[in-house]
Amino acid sequence: MLTNKRIIVTGATMGIGQAVAMRAAREGADVAFCGLTEQGADETIRAIESAGRRAFFKVVDLRDLDAARQFAREAIAFLGGLDGLVNNAGANTWHGVLTSTFEDLDNCFRVNFYHAWALSQEAYPHLKAAGGGVIVNLSSINAERTLPGVFPYNVAKAMLVALTKSIALEWGKDNIRSVAIQPGLILTNLAIEYFNTFPDPAAARYRSEGVYPLKRGGRPEEIAATIVHILGGENGFLNGVPILIDGGISALYETRLDE
Numbered sequence: 001m002l003t004n005k006r007i008i009v010t011g012a013t014m015g016i017g018q019a020v021a022m023r024a025a026r027e028g029a030d031v032a033f034c035g036l037t038e039q040g041a042d043e044t045i046r047a048i049e050s051a052g053r054r055a056f057f058k059v060v061d062l063r064d065l066d067a068a069r070q071f072a073r074e075a076i077a078f079l080g081g082l083d084g085l086v087n088n089a090g091a092n093t094w095h096g097v098l099t100s101t102f103e104d105l106d107n108c109f110r111v112n113f114y115h116a117w118a119l120s121q122e123a124y125p126h127l128k129a130a131g132g133g134v135i136v137n138l139s140s141i142n143a144e145r146t147l148p149g150v151f152p153y154n155v156a157k158a159m160l161v162a163l164t165k166s167i168a169l170e171w172g173k174d175n176i177r178s179v180a181i182q183p184g185l186i187l188t189n190l191a192i193e194y195f196n197t198f199p200d201p202a203a204a205r206y207r208s209e210g211v212y213p214l215k216r217g218g219r220p221e222e223i224a225a226t227i228v229h230i231l232g233g234e235n236g237f238l239n240g241v242p243i244l245i246d247g248g249i250s251a252l253y254e255t256r257l258d259e
Contacts, residue, residue, distance in 0.1 A: 001232035003028035006079035006130075008072065010062060010119065011089030013040030015188035016138065019224035020086055025051040027228055032056035032075030034089070054078075062089050062115035063107075072122035082126040084231040087116035087160070088138045092190070097151045105152045112156035117163055120178075124171065132175025134231050137164050139180040141246050157182075161242045168240025177239040179230050184246030185209065185217040213248040 007024050011017040013035030021031045025048040034057065035041055041057050048055035056078040060071045076082050093108040120135055127133035142150050143157040160180055167178035185191065185208055198204035209217050223245055230238065244250055 001027045001234070002228065005029040005083040005231065006076075006081050007031050007084045007086065007231060008075050008079075008082065008119070008123070009033045009086040009088055010115070011035060012044055013037070015190060016183070016186060016220045016223045017086070017088035018044050019220035020088065020227050022047040022051075023221070023224040023228045024231065025053040025055075027232065028053070029084075029231075030054040030079055032079055034058050034060040034062070034071050034075075036061060036089075063110040065114060065118045068115040068118050069122050072119050076122070076126050081130055082123055082133060083130055084134045084136070085119060085123045085127075086136045086138070086227060086231070087119060088136075089115065090138060090156075092194075093153050093156075094150050095152065096149050100151060105155075108152045108156050109159070112153065113159045113163075116160060120163070120167060124174075124176070127176045128171075128174045132177070134233065135164075135167055135176065135178040136227050136230055137161075137178065137180045139164075139182045139242055141182050141184045141244060141250065143180075143182060143242070144244070145250055164242065165240050172239060177236070179238060179240075180242040181223060181227060182242050182244045182246070183218060183223050184244075184249050185212065186220060186223060187217040188220055191217065211249065211252075212246075213251070216247070218245065218247055 007029045009017050009021045012021040012033035021033050021044050025031050030053050031048050045055045058071050060067050062068045090112040095104050137160040139160040140157040142154040143161050146154040164178045164180040195201040195205045
């Protein structure tokens, strides 16, 4: 599906990003990726190279936009062009509206949004030169349906949806498409670490998964399957929209944790 495609994935040393990088390589793509640290990078590199594809990795703090842009330039030079960008990197930064500070907002937007805009800018001329391509932005169900105390994370994830729509409208003439993915609870290492902060991690996980109609959280590989399908371009008319991958929880009128 991605034979000889050239793909960048941010935050691909773990979780959804790692699953995307590995799946893309198995489908035939060369993959450039970054992470905040080297931890997990070797696993991603081995998987890409085991699939017979080329891998490029760099440690980058994407909050530094100059460093983010430099990573994009080096990655594109290594790949010899670009066919797809997956803006996956991000982290939970939760506060209340009343108690949050400007510094909280600024850090949240640096972690979750600004670099996606900057990398998309860097990607544009190369996607255009390739005859078109795809930008996938990892948003969240919280952009649509959220909870108290999840500000400004929900705002940052909604901004990614807005970015997706603007790219679709402004760059569609160059055959560049953009799609946002909005996962629900996905059982990444970060999610497991969150459950482990509770006195009874198993009970906390049971409560969180139990509100989902499927009675489980999603797997990173399930999100990766959709993203790689989008990168493959089989549906070239899919553009400018958010896609919920949430196990059906958004269909609920009310959730009760005591059931």
